Amino acid sequence: MKYTIVMTGASRGIGRVAAEQILRRSPDVHLLVVARASSGAQLAAELATGGHTVAHVPADLGSLESVRQAAAEIRDRLDRGDLPPLRGFVGNAGIQYTDALTEGPDGLESTFTVNVLANHVFVRTLQDRFAVPARIVITVSDTHFGDFKHNMGMVPGPVWKSPDVLARTGAFPKPHTTAAGRTAYSTSKLAAIYLVHEYARRLPAGIDAIAYNPGFVPGTGLARNADPVSRFAMRRIMPMMTLTPFATSRSAAGRYLADVVLGTTAAPTGSYVDRARTARSSDESYDPRRESELWEAAERTTARLLKS
Structure with missing residues (x-):
């Protein structure tokens, strides 16, 4: 029986590999990709x-109003019967900036908007349209550990603050620096894990929420906003690290993501999947007080959109 999976971040990198794997391995999937209007139709095509069923809906994930419109369109297509039952949402899109000052059209810091709030708008708008069993998968990062073992010194660890502060520009010291931009990234990935834990508590039974960590994957588009030297290193030099245990190839990371989405990797709701296995995320990532605080802030920030 046909079913729908909605996916962000399918245009390149591990998302593209995962999308191809999902379609190849599950012919019943109707994949609905969320992408910019300028590229969505071509991506879907x-x-x-090979005969796979793929559609697209346009959205700029840096704009919560655009995300709201996309989520509402998906909801309406489901209600009209234009899409088969919804069984999955994959929040794979992510962004990293070279500062902590990039502001989106909603007046919010862009890293937090794309990596945290955009997923929340999709999940909350669509949560009563899921047909169980269903699975929500959010791509996170082991940068949230904040130690050399996981980050190799390349990304500062998260610096947690009130979510209302994190949602605004200038949340970290020297906000104009690359270090601040990378701190915003690792902190947003910690926030994403907190929200996964809240989804596991709050969503109806049968809708599982999973945090997926691909590990360090060089050669993806994550560094596209970095300086030329860093972009060159990520494209040409860092991929050699996939020959070591310290990095994951794009193809392997995409395959692991598909495994989580399709349920090949067993993971109860609220789990953290590190590549191919369920594992424990950082000690800091288990904090019910922060999780509740983030949930309330995300609800407050997106309340107008969720009522539309």
Whole structure:
């Protein structure tokens, strides 16, 4: 029986590999990709090669109003019967900036908007349209550990603050620096894990929420906002690290993501999946007080959108 999976971040990197794997391995999937209007139709057409069923809905994930419109359109298509039952949401899109001062059209810091709040708008708008069993998968990062073992000194660890502060520009010291931008990234990934824990508590039984960590994956588009030297290193030099245990190849990371989405990797709701296995995330990532605080702030920040 046909079913729908909604996916962000399917245009490149591990998301593209995962999308292709999902379609190849599950012919019943109707994949609905969320992408910019300028590229969504072409992406859907490329993924549909071979007879796969793929559609797209346009959105700029840096704009919560655009995300709201996309989520509402998906909800309406489901209600009209234009899409088969919804069984999955994959929040794979992510962004990292070279500062902590980039502000989106909603007046919010862009890293937090894309990596945390955009997923929340999709999940909350669609939560009563899921047909169980269903699975929500949010791509996170082991940068949230904040130690050399997981980050190799390349990304500062998270610096947790009130979510209302994190949602605004300038939340970290020297906000104009690359270090601040990377701190915003690792902190947003910690926040994403907190929200996964809240989804596990709050969503109806049968809708599982999973945090997926691909590990360090060089050669993806995550560094596209970095300086030329860093972009060159990520494209040309860092991929050699996939020959070591310290990095994951794009193909392997995409395959692991598909495994989580399709349920090949067993993971109860609220789990943290590190590549191919369920594991424990950082000690800091288990904090019910912070999780509740973030939930309330995310609800407050997106309340107007969720009522539309």
